[in-house]
Amino acid sequence: MTARAAETEATERQLDIFEQAMDKRTVKGRSLYVDAWHRLKRNKAAVAGVAILLFIIILVTFGPMLNPWDHEIPDWDNYSTPPSLETGHVMGTDALGRDLFERVMVGGRISLLVGIIATLVSLFIGVAYGAVAGYLGGRVDNWMMRAVDAIYALPFMFFVILLMVVFGRNIFLIFVAIGAVNWLDMARIVRGQTLSLKNKDFIEAARVSGATEWHIISRHIIPNLLGVVVVYVSLTIPQVILVESFLSFLGLGVQEPLTSWGALVNEGAQELETAPWSLLFPATFLAATLFAFNFLGDGLRDALDPRDR
Amino acid sequence: MRAPILKVEDLSVHFRIDAGEGLFRHDYQTIKAVDRVSFELAPAETLGVVGESGCGKSTLARAILGLVAPAGGRIAWLGDNLVGKTEDEMREKRRQLQLIFQDPYGSLDPRMTVGQIVGEPLKNFFPSMSKMQVRERVSGMLKMVGLAPEQINRYPHEFSGGQCQRIGIARALVVNPRLVVCDEPVSALDVSIQAQIVNLLKELQKKLQLSLIFIAHDLSVVRHVSDRVLVMYMGKVMEINDSERIYRNPAHPYTRALIESVPIPDPKLERERARRALGGELPSPTHPPSGCVFRTRCPFAQDKCAAAEPPLEELEDGTRVACVRYAEIKGELEL
Numbered sequence: 274m275t276a277r278a279a280e281t282e283a284t285e286r287q288l289d290i291f292e293q294a295m296d297k298r299t300v301k302g303r304s305l306y307v308d309a310w311h312r313l314k315r316n317k318a319a320v321a322g323v324a325i326l327l328f329i330i331i332l333v334t335f336g337p338m339l340n341p342w343d344h345e346i347p348d349w350d351n352y353s354t355p356p357s358l359e360t361g362h363v364m365g366t367d368a369l370g371r372d373l374f375e376r377v378m379v380g381g382r383i384s385l386l387v388g389i390i391a392t393l394v395s396l397f398i399g400v401a402y403g404a405v406a407g408y409l410g411g412r413v414d415n416w417m418m419r420a421v422d423a424i425y426a427l428p429f430m431f432f433v434i435l436l437m438v439v440f441g442r443n444i445f446l447i448f449v450a451i452g453a454v455n456w457l458d459m460a461r462i463v464r465g466q467t468l469s470l471k472n473k474d475f476i477e478a479a480r481v482s483g484a485t486e487w488h489i490i491s492r493h494i495i496p497n498l499l500g501v502v503v504v505y506v507s508l509t510i511p512q513v514i515l516v517e518s519f520l521s522f523l524g525l526g527v528q529e530p531l532t533s534w535g536a537l538v539n540e541g542a543q544e545l546e547t548a549p550w551s552l553l554f555p556a557t558f559l560a561a562t563l564f565a566f567n568f569l570g571d572g573l574r575d576a577l578d579p580r581d582r
Numbered sequence: 583m584r585a586p587i588l589k590v591e592d593l594s595v596h597f598r599i600d601a602g603e604g605l606f607r608h609d610y611q612t613i614k615a616v617d618r619v620s621f622e623l624a625p626a627e628t629l630g631v632v633g634e635s636g637c638g639k640s641t642l643a644r645a646i647l648g649l650v651a652p653a654g655g656r657i658a659w660l661g662d663n664l665v666g667k668t669e670d671e672m673r674e675k676r677r678q679l680q681l682i683f684q685d686p687y688g689s690l691d692p693r694m695t696v697g698q699i700v701g702e703p704l705k706n707f708f709p710s711m712s713k714m715q716v717r718e719r720v721s722g723m724l725k726m727v728g729l730a731p732e733q734i735n736r737y738p739h740e741f742s743g744g745q746c747q748r749i750g751i752a753r754a755l756v757v758n759p760r761l762v763v764c765d766e767p768v769s770a771l772d773v774s775i776q777a778q779i780v781n782l783l784k785e786l787q788k789k790l791q792l793s794l795i796f797i798a799h800d801l802s803v804v805r806h807v808s809d810r811v812l813v814m815y816m817g818k819v820m821e822i823n824d825s826e827r828i829y830r831n832p833a834h835p836y837t838r839a840l841i842e843s844v845p846i847p848d849p850k851l852e853r854e855r856a857r858r859a860l861g862g863e864l865p866s867p868t869h870p871p872s873g874c875v876f877r878t879r880c881p882f883a884q885d886k887c888a889a890a891e892p893p894l895e896e897l898e899d900g901t902r903v904a905c906v907r908y909a910e911i912k913g914e915l916e917l
Contacts, residue, residue: 473688474683474684474685474688474689475688475689475690475691475692477644477649477681477683477689478681478689478690478691478750478753479691480673480676481647481649481676481680481681481703481754482676482702482703482706482753483673483676483677483706483707484702484706485673488706493691496691496693496694497691497692497693
């Protein structure tokens with residue numbers, strides 16, 4: 274029997290087998306992510322973090338729609354009044370008579386947006402850059418990482434002030450500035466992980482299976498990096514929110530009448546003795562968000578840790 | 583012998599290692615991981631490759647697949663020289679040349695399902711295949727290696743080591759290769775599972791008319807599967823011989839030492855056996871001995887062994903051996 278005939282026969286046999294197999298229900302595998310999700314659900318702190326985050330996101334998204342006050346226009350009858358249901362200002366007003374609840378919600382939108390967008394920017398640049406440098410290795414890696422070191426050496430505040438001077442004050446500049454600095458960390462972490470991944474047998478197996486380099490990076494390296502990256506993202510978002518707060522505190526961040534949690538905390542701190550509520554509410558929201566992200570990050574790290582498997 | 587499907591001539595693979603790093607200069611040392619290895623492989627033949635850890639077996643396998651660049655020599659695959667081919671050209675060749683790995687878990691991407699793992703070579707080599715065709719072929723392949731096709735959506739960590747090795751075999755065979763290089767496919771498995779996997783490979787080889795290069799450091803496994811056996815030591819070929827003859831009548835002192843080191847699973851026989859254990863340490867690969875590399879540990883070594891490197895000579899019965907004293911010590915080597 275020739276090899277060709279044997280092959281045809283084998284294929285026919287496979288078809289029969291396949292038909293039989295279709296009758297049985299295919300068993301669904303539990304992926305590593307599903308396993309991780311089950312572990313995350315058992316972690317009470319992480320679940321609480323997710324719940325708090327969802328609550329805050331829903332509140333800042335829909336809260337202003339239910340609130341009759343505007344974040345810019347003062348209530349001429351109420352300057353610096355404490356929280357009260359009678360006046361309708363549930364978190365009181367600031368020194369200019371603006372509704373604090375409205376301002377905390379609007380500020381929350383800005384703070385979360387900065388956190389998420391700047392992190393996404395750093396995520397895309399950092400993962401692509403780090404994975405390419407780590408996978409190609411050698412001289413390319415050396416030059417790419419020296420470039421990262423050089424950018425890293427720029428003082429962050431100097432960089433931000435320079436951007437402000439050249440382009441004027443603009444909320445998008447903050448996204449750019451923070452994103453442009455944060456991807457450096459991401460690139461370093463991803464490169465380190467890639468270096469350890471590329472010596473694994475399954476990468477060589479992919480080469481033997483006819484995969485191109487790009488295919489290996491996108492289908493094998495990056496999916497295997499996700500565990501680390503997800504954790505790092507959950508810890509970067511609060512860090513970015515804090516950086517934005519710091520910039521706003523210095524007067525380099527968002528500009529009046531727009532606000533952010535950092536700017537509100539700054540204003541509140543100046544009126545601490547006369548109007549403590551104007552510090553208490555934004556600070557509570559800021560702290561709750563930071564805690565929630567950190568608990569979630571810790572939970573994700575534990576859930577995705579391969580040693581647990 | 584039939585016309586060879588694979589003909590390796592004087593294949594060498596060298597590695598450079600850092601010996602010290604200064605500010606302005608690098609010092610390198612060269613390791614000859616594979617040094618002028620030659621052999622042939624006939625269609626549907628199994629060649630066993632044995633040798634101690636670090637003797638260059640795996641490097642030889644990777645050089646044949648084009649995964650490491652050879653320093654010299656020829657690899658004639660169906661008359662076409664693979665040495666010096668670009669990565670793109672090699673990729674095309676790997677449809678016919680496949681590799682089975684030693685580590686059953688490490689060689690499977692933990693984030694991919696069995697269906698994706700086994701289907702990957704199909705998608706790469708036959709981009710025109712439809713999803714349904716890929717799925718059919720993968721299911722058939724899983725069945726062929728003794729796995730249930732219903733497990734197609736499962737992940738590697740849900741399988742045992744032996745099952746993972748079956749997945750690796752399915753991935754290698756799914757594109758219908760003509761040569762499969764097995765790089766110690768069973769040394770990471772339990773003894774009972776080893777037999778299953780070895781028998782599966784033998785069965786598939788017969789069914790699909792595959793040529794196999796079977797690398798192992800366990801001689802009893804190699805004896806079971808191989809038609810011929812190649813013995814390596816420090817990157818060089820010591821002996822190539824028929825599987826049956828090599829176990830009865832080794833031609834090289836190193837082959838004899840390897841065979842003698844296999845334990846007999848019977849305490850009485852094991853105690854009665856007169857053993858000449860191989861003394862000494864493996865010499866440093868950066869500074870190999872002059873002449874015959876085995877002379878520092880060889881019980882038959884003489885001054886002339888250090889003088890020149892022994893050539894691989896073909897004897898009248900087809901045995902090939904690299905030993906200058908072969909004719910003198912022939913009688914003493916018999917087991």
